Amino acid sequence: MTDSITTHTVVPVATERDARATCDSLESFVEEIETITVVHVIEKTDGYPDKAPLEARRAQADRIFSIVEERLPDGLPIRRELRYGTDVVDEIAAAAADVDATAIGFRPRSGGRLHRLLSGSDSYRLITECERPVVVFSRLDSNDA
16 A cells, blocks of 8 residues: 555546546556546536436446546556536535545646636635645646546
C-alpha cells in the first residue's frame, strides 16, 4: 500500500468525451492509485422535467463507466458509483465519503478563468468546498469536454 493521497481516488465523469479525456489525464497518476471509484451523477431538477428519460441517462452512465474500465490498466480496481441528485458537487462529495476515498480527482472542463470565476463552477466548488483533498488532473494538449 502506498502512502499517496491518491490511494483511493473518486473520479467524477460527466460524458463519454469527458471519460476519455479524464483517462488521458490520469495516465501520469495511475501508478499512485490503488482503487478508483468512478462517479457519474444523474442530475435531477426540482420542479422541472428531466433533460432526458431516466433509462437513456442510465445507459449513458453505463457507456461512461465502460470507457473508463476499458482505458485504464488491467488489474486496477475500478468501482462504479451512479448517483442521483440536484447538486452534482454535493453528490460527488457524498460518494467520496461513502467509499472513504483518500481524494477526489478530476479534469477541469472548458471555459475561461473569468467564466469559471463568475459562474461559481463545479470545479471551483469541488476545490473549495470538499473536505477531502482534491487533485486536478490536467494535460496541456488535451481537448476540453
